[in-house]
Amino acid sequence: MDQPFLMFHRPSLDHEEEQSVLEALRSGWLTTGPKTKAFEREFADYVGAPYAVGVNSCTAALHIALIAAGVQPGDEVITSPITFASTANVIVHAGAKPVFVDVEPDTLNMDVSQLESAITERTRAIIPVHFAGHPCDMDPILDIANRHSLTVIEDAAHAIESAYKGRKIGSLSPMTAFSFYATKNITTGEGGMITCQDAGLAEQLAVLSLHGISKDAWKRYTAAGYQHWDIIAPGFKYNMFDLQAAIGLCQLRKVERFWQRRKQISQIYDQAFGELEEICILSCKPYARSAYHLYTLQIQPERAGLMRDEMLDALQQRGIGVGVHFRAVHLHPYYREAFGFRRGMFPIAEQASDQILSIPLYPAMTDEDVQRVVSTVKAIIND
Numbered sequence: 001m002d003q004p005f006l007m008f009h010r011p012s013l014d015h016e017e018e019q020s021v022l023e024a025l026r027s028g029w030l031t032t033g034p035k036t037k038a039f040e041r042e043f044a045d046y047v048g049a050p051y052a053v054g055v056n057s058c059t060a061a062l063h064i065a066l067i068a069a070g071v072q073p074g075d076e077v078i079t080s081p082i083t084f085a086s087t088a089n090v091i092v093h094a095g096a097k098p099v100f101v102d103v104e105p106d107t108l109n110m111d112v113s114q115l116e117s118a119i120t121e122r123t124r125a126i127i128p129v130h131f132a133g134h135p136c137d138m139d140p141i142l143d144i145a146n147r148h149s150l151t152v153i154e155d156a157a158h159a160i161e162s163a164y165k166g167r168k169i170g171s172l173s174p175m176t177a178f179s180f181y182a183t184k185n186i187t188t189g190e191g192g193m194i195t196c197q198d199a200g201l202a203e204q205l206a207v208l209s210l211h212g213i214s215k216d217a218w219k220r221y222t223a224a225g226y227q228h229w230d231i232i233a234p235g236f237k238y239n240m241f242d243l244q245a246a247i248g249l250c251q252l253r254k255v256e257r258f259w260q261r262r263k264q265i266s267q268i269y270d271q272a273f274g275e276l277e278e279i280c281i282l283s284c285k286p287y288a289r290s291a292y293h294l295y296t297l298q299i300q301p302e303r304a305g306l307m308r309d310e311m312l313d314a315l316q317q318r319g320i321g322v323g324v325h326f327r328a329v330h331l332h333p334y335y336r337e338a339f340g341f342r343r344g345m346f347p348i349a350e351q352a353s354d355q356i357l358s359i360p361l362y363p364a365m366t367d368e369d370v371q372r373v374v375s376t377v378k379a380i381i382n383d
């Protein structure tokens with residue numbers, strides 16, 4: 001009966017990543033260099049974007065994307081309240097005001113029908129978040145952005161493998177930000193990438209990611225001859241470095257294999273939980289290829305006879321790791337106090353915020369692990 005604790009997430013890393021990091025270590029070139037450039041190229045090819053810029057997190061990617069979009073103090077940027085801290089925090093870092101649009105109940109993505117009414121003359125950009133890897137309804141978002149001259153920056157932290165109407169996420173908007181954090185679909189420990197469609201913008205992002213110093217500053221120590229660099233913008237220290245890229249190159253080659261396994265596990269969960277009236281699960285729209293990043297259960301407290309937090313405790317006590325993605329950003333103390341957000345403003349997001357939890361979903365899970373999650377959730381509900 002006493003089984004080992006099943007971690008909420010465990011990355012899939014093996015001798016290939018170990019070998020690749022060793023090689024990078026022994027090469028003597030640790031920081032941004034040939035491996036970063038190779039990873040950028042392969043990642044851009046994978047998502048079908050002409051350009052990709054490696055950075056040290058998705059948070060950094062979103063931040064410099066806002067700067068490159070020309071977001072200034074006093075501007076407004078629209079996003080979803082069901083997201084991680086950084087999506088909203090970077091808007092504040094850019095000096096702008098976060099504006100939220102409520103989510104749709106069946107995907108927890110931004111409800112596009114409410115988007116246009118959130119736009120004011122100060123709105124500058126929209127950050128759609130592809131929650132759990134299910135893509136947002138991008139055609140109307142891009143159309144509305146176009147009509148109001150707004151820049152779309154996608155938060156694709158969950159969405160490396162996602163596609164919308166057959167088009168890969170990363171190839172659609174001016175800029176798309178990805179994460180390689182330890183729990184994401186592929187990992188470099190910490191890391192991120194921005195894809196974009198325009199050479200000038202890619203250049204600007206690369207400059208912003210490395211102190212704002214001029215083109216190819218990372219080459220300044222090579223045999224090509226000494227080159228002076230110029231500061232052309234007050235940039236950031238956000239560059240990806242080669243030890244990260246060494247891991248990322250290996251991970252990227254396995255991305256579709258990992259995706260297949262998570263899809264399989266998601267389907268087992270769908271079958272197990274789809275019929276239960278105590279729990280709601282999210283749906284997959286006809287236009288979507290999901291990345292299956294998270295598996296979300298939404299507890300119906302009256303029917304289940306327990307609250308979400310009781311479910312979290314019960315699962316942990318029975319040896320199953322859990323997560324909450326996410327409690328609505330606008331209800332966190334900073335956002336309430338700084339911007340006056342309160343409960344009642346985004347009812348669908350608030351209900352989800354109180355009721356959702358995430359169960360383990362990763363390729364290193366065995367079939368027995370998956371069955372154990374299913375039977376434990378069911379046992380708690382039937383208790």
Ligand SMILES: *Cc1c(COP(=O)(O)O)cnc(C)c1O
Nearest residue numbers: 057058059084086157179180181
């Ligand atoms: C993880 C995450 C981020 C931040 O990614 P980092 O690489 O850790 O900066 C941003 N947005 C969402 C939705 C995330 O889940």
